[in-house]
Amino acid sequence: MARARRPGHHTDSSPNGAASRGPRARPTDAPRPQGDDDAPRTRPAIGDPPVRALDLPRPTGPRPVPREPVILTVEPSADYALLDSGAGEKLERYGPLTVRRPENQAIWQKRLPEATWDAADAIFTGDTDEEGTGRWRFPHEPRGETWPLVQDGVDYLGRFTSYRHVGVFPEQAVHWRSTEAAITAALAGGQHPVRMLNLFGYTGVASLIGARAGAEVTHVDASKKAIAWARENQEVAGLESSPIRWICEDAVRYAEREVKRGSRYDVILLDPPRFGRGPKGEVWQLFEDLPYLLSLTRALLSDRPLLVILTAYSIRASFYALSALTGEAFRGLGGTAESGELVIREAGDEPRLLSTSLFCRWTPDHV
Numbered sequence: 001m002a003r004a005r006r007p008g009h010h011t012d013s014s015p016n017g018a019a020s021r022g023p024r025a026r027p028t029d030a031p032r033p034q035g036d037d038d039a040p041r042t043r044p045a046i047g048d049p050p051v052r053a054l055d056l057p058r059p060t061g062p063r064p065v066p067r068e069p070v071i072l073t074v075e076p077s078a079d080y081a082l083l084d085s086g087a088g089e090k091l092e093r094y095g096p097l098t099v100r101r102p103e104n105q106a107i108w109q110k111r112l113p114e115a116t117w118d119a120a121d122a123i124f125t126g127d128t129d130e131e132g133t134g135r136w137r138f139p140h141e142p143r144g145e146t147w148p149l150v151q152d153g154v155d156y157l158g159r160f161t162s163y164r165h166v167g168v169f170p171e172q173a174v175h176w177r178s179t180e181a182a183i184t185a186a187l188a189g190g191q192h193p194v195r196m197l198n199l200f201g202y203t204g205v206a207s208l209i210g211a212r213a214g215a216e217v218t219h220v221d222a223s224k225k226a227i228a229w230a231r232e233n234q235e236v237a238g239l240e241s242s243p244i245r246w247i248c249e250d251a252v253r254y255a256e257r258e259v260k261r262g263s264r265y266d267v268i269l270l271d272p273p274r275f276g277r278g279p280k281g282e283v284w285q286l287f288e289d290l291p292y293l294l295s296l297t298r299a300l301l302s303d304r305p306l307l308v309i310l311t312a313y314s315i316r317a318s319f320y321a322l323s324a325l326t327g328e329a330f331r332g333l334g335g336t337a338e339s340g341e342l343v344i345r346e347a348g349d350e351p352r353l354l355s356t357s358l359f360c361r362w363t364p365d366h367v
């Protein structure tokens, strides 16, 4: 049966997945995401065979060893710190710059005085009649759209977007570190080349870190704008000569084509939004499409795979769902599937943990 993708929606050049981490309109003709209480339950449940354009064999054999719950914590560092949170907001430091913006989960009290919050360098105002940096206020000095940032020694540009995002999701730092470690260890152990696929790659920090570690990277995102930002980041990072292929395409379509071509990857990262659109209007809905994409991911793994990391944001599901899904898709592959949450620890006294996302990280037995 052909996989139901629904072209015809206009192409949204915004980092649409990023927007899905916050409030976002759903097209009126799109099925409601599973998890909404009043949604019709017509789509495949986790564990059901996916609706597919490619007839992939159903994996057999034992599931990877599950390890859960695993809580991966981003600690305050010179590159990034969560300074405080509360009353529906968060106060962060990105390099030297302090940023104040909404955070729905912060239902507790702030610890720092209001004056500290008011002194932030950039404050998201959310003015609805503005776009881009117009939705931000810069109390101390006027600022452009971007500012220089560093992540574990990789330079890139932070960016004030109209979706209150800043061009990077700092909780991903733990994943970037395990990606770098896996690539470095494999190359040191004589595995060459190491090929990495970054699906839903956004502004490309993971791709840059993978490339710096020595991998041949394929970065896929549906947004032309995000691809342009990511390319700019490649220059800022001084990694122009590193082998990164920037692909503006729907993640599922690209993965299907790669499976047909017989391409294989050692490291695959997937950071899908709850809802998104491909450049040709293809609709991505996590609950409908992730099982199929994970089957494609499985088909794309090399004979000596190193790492698969799946992260999910803003969905009404548990990491147990990601665990069960990965367990089925990766039957017979061996290894371990760790599932849990990515959290950020506040800096300072009596820090709280801010939960950001769910993840499942698969690693093989041979590392």
Ligand SMILES: C[S@@+](CC[C@H](N)C(=O)[O-])C[C@H]1O[C@@H](n2cnc3c(N)ncnc32)[C@H](O)[C@@H]1O
Pocket: 014, 015, 016, 017, 018, 167, 168, 169, 172, 199, 200, 201, 202, 203, 204, 205, 206, 220, 221, 222, 223, 226, 249, 250, 251, 252, 271, 272, 273, 275, 276, 277, 278, 282, 283, 284
């Ligand atoms: C949440 S962001 C990923 C963040 C990134 N991994 C990081 O940590 O910086 C989701 C990205 O998915 C992209 N996207 C949305 N729908 C897509 C689709 N159908 N195919 C490919 N990319 C898509 C968006 O343009 C956005 O850049």
